[in-house]
Amino acid sequence: MKKLATMTIAAAALALFAGNASADMQKVRIGTEGAYPPFNSIDSEGNLVGFDVDIAKAVCEAANFDCEFVVQDWDGIIPGLLAKKYDAIVASMSITPEREEVVDFTNKYYNTPAKFVAADDADFDISPEGLAGKSIGVQRATIHENFLRDNFPEADIRVYATQDEANADLVAGRLDLVMADSVALSDGFLKTDMGKGFAFIGPDYSEPKWHGKGVGIAIRKGEDELREAFNAAIKQIREDGTYEEIQSKYFDFDVYGKPTS
Amino acid sequence: MEPDGLLSGIYRTFQIVWESFPQLLGGALLTIEITIISVLLGLCFAVPLALARVSSNPLLRWPVYGYIFYFRGTPLLVQIFLIYYGSGQFSDFLEDIGLWTYFREAYFCAVLTLTLNTAAYTAEILRGGIQAVPHGEIEAARAVGMSGGLLYRRIILPKAFRLALPAYGNEVVFLFQATSLVSIITLMDLTGVARVIVARSFHVYEIYITAGLIYLTITYGILWVFRKVEFHLGGHLRERPATAVGSKAVVAPTVAPR
Numbered sequence: 042m043k044k045l046a047t048m049t050i051a052a053a054a055l056a057l058f059a060g061n062a063s064a065d066m067q068k069v070r071i072g073t074e075g076a077y078p079p080f081n082s083i084d085s086e087g088n089l090v091g092f093d094v095d096i097a098k099a100v101c102e103a104a105n106f107d108c109e110f111v112v113q114d115w116d117g118i119i120p121g122l123l124a125k126k127y128d129a130i131v132a133s134m135s136i137t138p139e140r141e142e143v144v145d146f147t148n149k150y151y152n153t154p155a156k157f158v159a160a161d162d163a164d165f166d167i168s169p170e171g172l173a174g175k176s177i178g179v180q181r182a183t184i185h186e187n188f189l190r191d192n193f194p195e196a197d198i199r200v201y202a203t204q205d206e207a208n209a210d211l212v213a214g215r216l217d218l219v220m221a222d223s224v225a226l227s228d229g230f231l232k233t234d235m236g237k238g239f240a241f242i243g244p245d246y247s248e249p250k251w252h253g254k255g256v257g258i259a260i261r262k263g264e265d266e267l268r269e270a271f272n273a274a275i276k277q278i279r280e281d282g283t284y285e286e287i288q289s290k291y292f293d294f295d296v297y298g299k300p301t302s
Numbered sequence: 303m304e305p306d307g308l309l310s311g312i313y314r315t316f317q318i319v320w321e322s323f324p325q326l327l328g329g330a331l332l333t334i335e336i337t338i339i340s341v342l343l344g345l346c347f348a349v350p351l352a353l354a355r356v357s358s359n360p361l362l363r364w365p366v367y368g369y370i371f372y373f374r375g376t377p378l379l380v381q382i383f384l385i386y387y388g389s390g391q392f393s394d395f396l397e398d399i400g401l402w403t404y405f406r407e408a409y410f411c412a413v414l415t416l417t418l419n420t421a422a423y424t425a426e427i428l429r430g431g432i433q434a435v436p437h438g439e440i441e442a443a444r445a446v447g448m449s450g451g452l453l454y455r456r457i458i459l460p461k462a463f464r465l466a467l468p469a470y471g472n473e474v475v476f477l478f479q480a481t482s483l484v485s486i487i488t489l490m491d492l493t494g495v496a497r498v499i500v501a502r503s504f505h506v507y508e509i510y511i512t513a514g515l516i517y518l519t520i521t522y523g524i525l526w527v528f529r530k531v532e533f534h535l536g537g538h539l540r541e542r543p544a545t546a547v548g549s550k551a552v553v554a555p556t557v558a559p560r
Contacts, residue, residue: 116497116501120504120506139502139504142504178488181497181498182500182501182502186501186502199408200488200494200498202486206387209387209390210387212390213387214390214393214402214406215408
């Protein structure tokens with residue numbers, strides 16, 4: 042108990058000290074999910090790690106923001122932003138017209154296609170008719186859910202709170218396929234022990250109507266100053282090599298996609 | 303807000319609610335279905351469990367005590383995760399013993415968890431009812447020669463059910479609301495449907511308030527049923543209506559005719 046009290050005091054002192062040191066820096070709270078490896082996840086010691094987290098830290102440094110992370114479940118992540126629980130979302134959120142009606146986005150910071158994964162000996166005809174009645178797992182409130190509902194309406198679409206849960210049900214045999222971002226599936230599932238015996242199936246999907254203009258940082262509408270600061274920071278880390286340095290930690294290919302016009 | 307904007311805002315709200323209402327009702331049907339099945343199955347399990355719980359045989363009493371203790375002592379969310387994702391981890395074993403076809407379905411896992419959960423609570427409620435049966439009534443029954451099964455069937459259980467009924471009504475309402483947790487294992491119950499609509503439209507208030515009102519309406523229905531049942535079972539405990547006429551109302555003559 043005493044130890045805990047000492048630690049609390051130490052933490053409070055540290056927070057105070059940090060607060061003083063950064064008195065001139067703008068405080069920005071970043072909302073992220075922490076269950077979408079390799080982009081954002083929580084490691085065994087409880088720290089947030091991943092591509093999104095590193096990009097957020099780099100962007101904050103470039104923009105001279107004092108950033109603090111807030112972990113929030115995915116399907117409440119936009120309502121949480123609107124309720125001012127945090128000021129920006131850096132959580133692999135794709136820029137889509139539906140979301141742009143309620144939040145503003147910065148320019149993209151990466152763009153990768155969506156894909157299906159199934160057992161590697163599966164022989165599905167990847168078409169709306171071919172997947173009729175097949176069970177497909179997808180994370181709730183994602184572009185992939187919308188894409189599936191609009192393009193594969195005959196399929197048995199099952200929604201999960203996290204991608205990890207959908208993957209677990211694919212392994213258990215409750216699902217025929219899962220759909221998500223190709224990199225999230227590759228690094229977060231196929232390259233792990235759990236993903237043995239599973240493989241990508243079907244084409245790359247990157248339809249602007251559903252998959253959007255890539256992944257950006259979401260902020261509340263009308264906060265143009267913050268958006269411009271983030272845009273400038275993204276541009277800066279793209280130019281000074283920070284982006285490539287972070288990218289090489291996670292991927293052996295370019296995740297940024299085509300340069301924005 | 304300008305009056306014009308306010309009006310169109312109200313109009314839009316009603317439009318959103320109107321458009322999503324059929325879907326929400328579809329979800330509500332699944333919610334009701336899961337509740338009814340779990341409540342009925344749970345009650346069937348609860349009666350023998352309650353009897354075992356008050357049994358003098360420790361081999362009956364202690365395992366049941368452990369079961370009730372587990373299901374009352376852990377969150378329902380944990381139980382659902384355990385049965386759904388836990389069974390997924392042992393799918394090969396379950397397949398070998400032929401149970402995977404059931405555990406594969408989220409519906410089965412949800413009903414199983416809710417049934418086991420409500421059976422534990424209901425058994426405990428019934429135990430309270432059984433132990434609250436006045437000793438004098440049991441003695442009276444024994445005095446006329448009843449014992450064992452007959453004593454339980456004729457005297458103890460009917461009285462225990464009546465005593466337990468108000469608490470049991472609460473349990474059914476709790477279970478009904480707890481079914482909202484099944485949306486996390488992919489079932490499209492009322493909450494699940496509401497979450498899907500909100501995820502796409504971001505109309506958080508409109509949809510959740512509507513879903514809440516549907517839950518409220520159904521809860522009212524459950525309470526109404528229990529009030530009726532209580533009224534029906536408690537007939538002999540009520541005062542007779544003073545103005546009632548007819549042969550049924552004729553009570554023992556207490557005053558001499560004039």
